[in-house]
Each structure stands twice: as C-alpha cells, then as structure tokens.
Amino acid sequence: MRAAVIGTGLIAHNHAQALRQQGHELFWVVSRRMIAAKQFAGAYGCERYAEALTDEILKDVDAVHICTPPGEHFAYAKMALDAGKAVFCEKPLTFSAEEAESLCRLAEEKGVVAAVNFNNRFYPACEVLRQELYEEGPIRLVHGHYRQEFQSMPAPWSWRYTDPYRASTEIGSHFVDLMRYLTGLEVESLSAVFATFRPDRRVENGMMVPDGEGEAVTVTNEDAVALTMKLTGGAVASVFLSEVSPGRGNDISIEVICDDTVLEWQSEDPYAIFRGRKGEGVARVSNPFAGGFSTTFFDAVCAFYGSIENGGMDGRLASFRDGLAAVKICEAMKRSAEQNGAFVLL
Secondary structure, three states, rough: OEEEEEEOOOHHHOOOOOHHHHHEEEEEEOOOOOOHHHHHHHHHOOOEEEEEHHOOOOHOEEEEEOOOOHHHHHHHHHHHHHOEEEEEEEOOOOOHHHHHHHHHHHHHHOOOOEEEHHHHOOOOHHHHHHHHHOOOOOEEEEEEEEEOOOOOOOEEHHHHOOOOOOOOOOOOHHHHHHHHHHOOOEEEEEEEEEEOOEEEEEEEOOOEEEEOEEEEEEOOOOOOEEEEEEEHHHHHEEEEOOOOOOOOOOOOEEEEOOOEEEEEEEEOOOEEEEEEEEOEEEEEEOOHHHHHHHHHHHHHHHHHHHHHHEEEOOOOOEEEHHHHHHHHHHHHHHHHOOOOOOOOOO
16 A cells, blocks of 8 residues: 655654555655655655645555644644545644544544554553453552653753643553553543643753753643543542653553452563462563564554455554543643642543
C-alpha cells in the first residue's frame, strides 16, 4: 500500500521504517519545512515531498500517518478522513474532546480504519495479562507509574513546552489507555495534582537550562502528575506520572489487584508478568521469546495495515474512540488540577 507520512521528527522515522519493513511504500512526505521534507524523503528513497497536505497528495495514497505535534492532529486527520483515507495518528488524538469526537464520527461515517498509536497494547505479556484478568474475579485496585527522564534539564527546547498539556498527554494518555485496555474498566471521576518545577528557565543554544545567560522562557504545562481515579465497578486507581525522573528512560509499571490475585507488568522487564497470591508471595513468569522478537511499534503498524486489507479493525488497535476516551481523561485531569485536585466527573 501507499502511505503519506506527515511530520519528520523522531517518531516519523519509526513510522517510515515500519512501512519499509512491511513492504508498504512511503509515497509522500509532508512537512511544514520543505528542506526537512526533502531530507526525510531522501533518507527512505521517496521521490515525493511537500510542505502542505493537499487533495492531490491524498488521491495518491491509501493511508496517512500523522506524526506532527498534537495541536496539528485535528486538521490533518479531518482532511484525510474527508478524503476517505485510513489514518494512523500519534497520541494524543487531539487536545480537545470536541475535536476528537468529531473525528470519531467522521471516521465512522466514512467507514475507514482510524487508529491511535498506543503501542504498549502490543507487548505479548500485556495480552497475556489482559486474558488472565478476564478470568479473575472483580478488579479492586489499580496502581502504577510512568516515569521518564527526557524533560529533566538540560533538555532540548521544543513545542512541547508551549502546549496546554505535557506529562498528562504525552505519557499519561499511554497509561490510561493501557489501563482501560487491560482491565476493561472506564474512568468515572478523578483527582489530579499537577506540578511544574522551575517555571522560569533559560534557553541556550537550543537547550533549556534552569538558569544562565540565555533567552528567558516560562513553562506553564506540567512536569509531573499525581492522579487518583474512580473506575467502573467500584475499583480505584492511583498513578504517578513524571517526565523529570533522572535515570528513568521509559519506565511503565501497572499492577492490578483482584480478590485473590495480583498481576503486574513492567516495561523495563517487558517479557515478564508478576503474579501474586496470599501466602504464596509474588512469582515472576517470563516468556523471553514472546512474539518472535517483534516490536510493539512494528506490530501496531502491521495490525493497522492488516485492518485495512481485511476490512475490519484489529481488536488490539486503539480506535479513535479509544483516543477520545484518553482525551477526555486528560481534559478532566486539567480541570481537577485547576481546582486544587478536586474530584471531577468525566
């Protein structure tokens, strides 16, 4: 199949590589900067590049991969869906639930595959954990964290620091989607506390530092979130999100507690599930050859194109409706944080 990739940042390279590995064709590259589009296209042997998405480009392709900053997702997704094209969009789907809802309706009206890249669903161990949870009794508690170090200073100054959200949408959306996927539970209400450390910073040679002689900037979106959620069925969840945890590359942990069993998965030990029962302690069960050494990103792209070919959505993919659910949760986090952590309904 022929695809257009919009955006030329780090994640766009992952999309292009997955397309190449699976035998699909990167047919168009679109970037707001023509030089970036040309360089990106050349790296993957693509002869077509442009600085704007057009109807003519959309006529040439079967699918569109949206890899731009989140504030641009809505316009590109709407244009692609209006043209009847399948869409694979990076998270978050949008910053606005109203925009996300309109994209859901449009995708359903057009009858096309529209997915959000919540790739953590594709870890083989997560699928095993999900199946085991369906066989266990009622879920009582969920707790976990998502910790990264990438925004610890010094860090590259970018669009991320001017968006309305940061930790909640960049990593929080991944956690809440994985929680929903594994447990089948929905968020009914939540309380969130946002923390922004050192709002006043300096930018020197493109790098953000706590202080110095560079350009003064003020960061207002959140470095970290402390989150409590009430879930359907009476379950309660507690989550800590941080983009400023030194030494933590991509550390996700989710533990689900039922009446008789505890099940946990950790991204830094991705082939293992931890199972616990009263009086028996916790056992680590590993399948080191799970999935034949595939990657979650590759598997997500494979599922996306398989869905196009088969005319039905792969159940592991996060639909635009799942993307909408994550947007609503992130919006609720912000509302709660603005009310000093008061519980708010979704």
